[in-house]
Amino acid sequence: MGDTPILHFEKLTKRFPGVLALDNVTFSVRRGEVHALVGENGAGKSTLIKIVTGVYQKTSGEIFFDGKPVYFANPHEALRNGIAAIYQEFNLIPALTVAENIFMGHHFVKRRFFVDWNRMRQEAQRLMRFLDVDIDVDQKVRDLGVAKKQVVEIAKALSHKARVLIMDEPTATLAQKEIEGLFRIIKFLKNEGVTVIYISHRLEEIYELCDRVTVLRDGRHVATQDVKDVTMDDLIRMMVGRGVTEKFPRTSHTIGEEVLRVEGLTRRGVLRDISFSLRRGEILGIAGMVGSGRTELLRAIYGVDPIDGGKIYIRGKEVRIRSPLDAINHGIALLPEERKVHGLVLLLSVLDNLGLPMLPFVSLRGFINDGRLKTIAQDMVHHMNIKTPSLYQKVMYLSGGNQQKVVLGKWFARNCDIYLFDEPTRGIDVGAKVEIYHLMNRLLERGASIIMVSSELPEVLAMSDRILVMREGRIVGELSREEATKEAILRLALGRREEYASVG
Ligand SMILES: Nc1ncnc2c1ncn2[C@@H]1O[C@H](COP(=O)(O)OP(=O)(O)OP(=O)(O)O)[C@@H](O)[C@H]1O
Numbered sequence: 033m034g035d036t037p038i039l040h041f042e043k044l045t046k047r048f049p050g051v052l053a054l055d056n057v058t059f060s061v062r063r064g065e066v067h068a069l070v071g072e073n074g075a076g077k078s079t080l081i082k083i084v085t086g087v088y089q090k091t092s093g094e095i096f097f098d099g100k101p102v103y104f105a106n107p108h109e110a111l112r113n114g115i116a117a118i119y120q121e122f123n124l125i126p127a128l129t130v131a132e133n134i135f136m137g138h139h140f141v142k143r144r145f146f147v148d149w150n151r152m153r154q155e156a157q158r159l160m161r162f163l164d165v166d167i168d169v170d171q172k173v174r175d176l177g178v179a180k181k182q183v184v185e186i187a188k189a190l191s192h193k194a195r196v197l198i199m200d201e202p203t204a205t206l207a208q209k210e211i212e213g214l215f216r217i218i219k220f221l222k223n224e225g226v227t228v229i230y231i232s233h234r235l236e237e238i239y240e241l242c243d244r245v246t247v248l249r250d251g252r253h254v255a256t257q258d259v260k261d262v263t264m265d266d267l268i269r270m271m272v273g274r275g276v277t278e279k280f281p282r283t284s285h286t287i288g289e290e291v292l293r294v295e296g297l298t299r300r301g302v303l304r305d306i307s308f309s310l311r312r313g314e315i316l317g318i319a320g321m322v323g324s325g326r327t328e329l330l331r332a333i334y335g336v337d338p339i340d341g342g343k344i345y346i347r348g349k350e351v352r353i354r355s356p357l358d359a360i361n362h363g364i365a366l367l368p369e370e371r372k373v374h375g376l377v378l379l380l381s382v383l384d385n386l387g388l389p390m391l392p393f394v395s396l397r398g399f400i401n402d403g404r405l406k407t408i409a410q411d412m413v414h415h416m417n418i419k420t421p422s423l424y425q426k427v428m429y430l431s432g433g434n435q436q437k438v439v440l441g442k443w444f445a446r447n448c449d450i451y452l453f454d455e456p457t458r459g460i461d462v463g464a465k466v467e468i469y470h471l472m473n474r475l476l477e478r479g480a481s482i483i484m485v486s487s488e489l490p491e492v493l494a495m496s497d498r499i500l501v502m503r504e505g506r507i508v509g510e511l512s513r514e515e516a517t518k519e520a521i522l523r524l525a526l527g528r529r530e531e532y533a534s535v536g
C-alpha cells in the first residue's frame with residue numbers, strides 16, 4: 033500500500049449553472065508530500081478542494097482516498113475521515129475559547145454525560161506545544177490575530193488526526209514573520225507524515241515549500257510535476273497559456289503639481305504626525321510591515337476613521353474630510369483591504385457591482401442609461417479578464433480572485449483624481465496583475481494620482497515613483513525610485529539591522 037497515492041482524482045468534473053468549473057481532472061497526491069495547486073483566478077482550485085471536503089458535490093468522476101473511492105456529504109464527514117481544509121474565511125466561533133474551538137463537535141466526555149473541560153484544555157495545550165506556538169488556549173478566538181487563528185485551525189485539524197491538510201491561500205493576509213511561522217509548521221507537519229495541499233498565487237512560495245505542483249487552467253488539468261523540474265516562467269506559461277514577458281509594465285508619465293498634502297496627521301495610538309504630499313500623475317508607494325499603520329493612514333485620509341489632529345489639503349486648499357462621502361466629493365477613491373466586507377455586494381450581479389459607483393455618470397435626469405452601463409461593465413470584464421458566465425451572475429458565485437477584480441473594476445470605471453489602493457493585487461493571479469498595472473498606468477495618463485499600500489516588495493519597487501516607509505504609525509523614511517531597494521525598505525520598516533538579517 034506504500035505506493036498508493038493518498039489522494040487520486042479520476043476524471044473529476046464539476047458543473048455549475050453556466051460554468052464548467054472542473055473538466056475531467058485526473059492527478060494524484062503522494063503520501064507525505066507538500067503538493068501545490070496553482071492556476072489563474074477561476075481555474076477551479078477552490079472548487080476542487082471543496083469537492084474533496086464535501087462542501088460541493090461532484091458532477092461526475094471519482095476521488096480515491098488511500099486507494100478507496102470516497103464520497104463525503106459535508107466537511108464534517110471529511111474531517112472525521114482525516115481530510116481537513118483551512119479556508120480564508122475561518123470556521124471558528126469568535127466568542128468561544130481556543131480550546132473550545134479545537135474540540136467543538138468532538139469534545140471529550142466524562143462520566144458519560146459531562147464535557148471533560150480539563151482534558152480538553154490539556155489536549156489543546158499539548159497541541160500548541162506540539163506545534164511549538166505560544167497561544168493561550170483559554171483566550172477567546174475573537175482576540176486573536178489572523179496568524180494565530182490559522183494556527184488554531186491547524187490544531188483543530190490535528191485534533192481530528194487529519195492526514196491530509198488543505199490550505200487555500202493561507203499567506204494572503206499574513207505578515208512576513210507570520211509567513212515564516214506558518215512555513216515552519218507546514219514543514220514540521222510534513223515530517224510528521226501529514227500530506228499538505230497548498231494553494232497560492234505567490235509562486236516563490238511554491239519553490240520554498242512544495243515537492244510537486246499541479247497546474248489547472250480553465251477547469252482542466254495541465255500538468256503535475258516535481259517543483260525542481262519547472263522554472264517559474266514554465267509555471268506561468270502553463271497557468272496562463274502564454275508567457276508573461278513584462279511582469280511590471282510601467283509607462284513613463286509626467287509628474288505634475290501637488291494634488292494632495294497631508295500635514296501632521298495624527299490619530300491617537302495609531303498614526304503619529306504624518307506629513308507628505310502627492311503629485312499629479314504619481315504613484316506613491318507605502319511600504320511597511322503589517323500593523324505599521326498603512327491601512328489606517330488610507331482610512332484616515334478617506335474619512336473612515338476620525339483624526340485627532342492634522343490637516344489635509346487638496347490642490348492647495350484645506351479640506352475637512354469627515355466621512356467617505358466627503359472624500360468621494362473631493363474626488364478620492366479607496367480600494368479597501370477587506371474586499372468582502374467593504375467593497376462588494378455579494379448578492380448583487382457583476383453588472384450592478386461594477387455599475388454602483390458609476391450611477392451618477394450614466395443616469396440622465398434620474399433615468400439610468402442601461403446600454404451605456406452595460407457597455408462600460410462589459411469593457412471592464414474584458415480588460416480585467418473577469419471570469420463570469422455573464423454580467424448577471426451574482427458576485428458571490430465568482431472565484432475569490434475574480435471577486436477582487438470586480439472591486440477593482442468598480443473604481444477604475446469611475447473618474448477620480450486620487451486613488452487610494454490597499455493591497456491592490458492580493459489574491460490576484462499573475463496574468464491579471466499585469467492587467468491591473470496597465471489600468472493604473474491608464475489612470476495616471478488620465479491625470480489621476482495613486483497612493484498604493486502593498487506588502488509585495490517587487491510590486492512597490494517596480495510601480496512606485498516614490499516610496500514612503502512606515503513603522504509604528506510613523507513615516508520613517510522616504511525613498512526615491514533610484515534609492516529604493518528591497519534592503520533599504522526592509523531596513524527602515526524593521527528599524528533594526530539584526531532583525532532585517534533574519535528576514536533576508
Ligand atoms: N457556487 C458557485 N456557483 C457558480 N459558479 C461557481 C461557484 N463556485 C465557483 N464557481 C465558478 O467556478 C469557477 C472556478 O472557481 P474557483 O473558485 O474554483 O476558482 P479558483 O481557482 O479558486 O480561483 P481564485 O484564484 O480566484 O480563488 C469560476 O468560474 C467560478 O466563477
Ligand SMILES: [Mg+2]
Nearest residue numbers: 077078431432
Ligand atoms: Mg479560490
